[in-house]
Amino acid sequence: MQLGVVASCNGFMACAPATRYEAPDALRGYEILVTSQDSLARGIAQGLARRGFRVRTHIRGGSRATAYLFAFIFRETEPPALTWLHVRLADTRTGAIVAAVSAPLDSLGASAGERARAIVDSLAANAALRRAVSPT
Secondary structure, three states, X not given: OHHHHHHXXXXXXXXXXXXXXXXXXXXXXXXXEOOOOOHHHHHHHHHHHHOOOEEEOOOOOOOOOEEEEEEEEEEOOOOOOOEEEEEEEEEOOOOOXXXXXXXXXXXXXXXXXXXXXXXXXXXXXXXXXXXXXXXX
């Protein structure tokens, strides 16, 4: 049974095309995948599209280099106990973070629209990649 599995894996690997993935040098080389439908994610997607980025809402295999947008909130426990909004764009093939924005939530504005504009402004201002950050 185990030999059959090994033989199947080797046969699959022999059939796979010999390609090497080259990540784009700039954020504009990526399609941005935004699957979340909350108001912040929608605002960021619309803002990036208005700035000329290619934005998608559905996963699609075999497409060009894609960066997935995810956001999370972190609340500090020590005074001044700030609440931070972290937004990351991660390469879907390697997991490397290709763009990141972090800011205290209250400094980005009161509404999701204001926060989205601030995030998009920061991402667009730093659209040239310096070096991808490993996910570990």
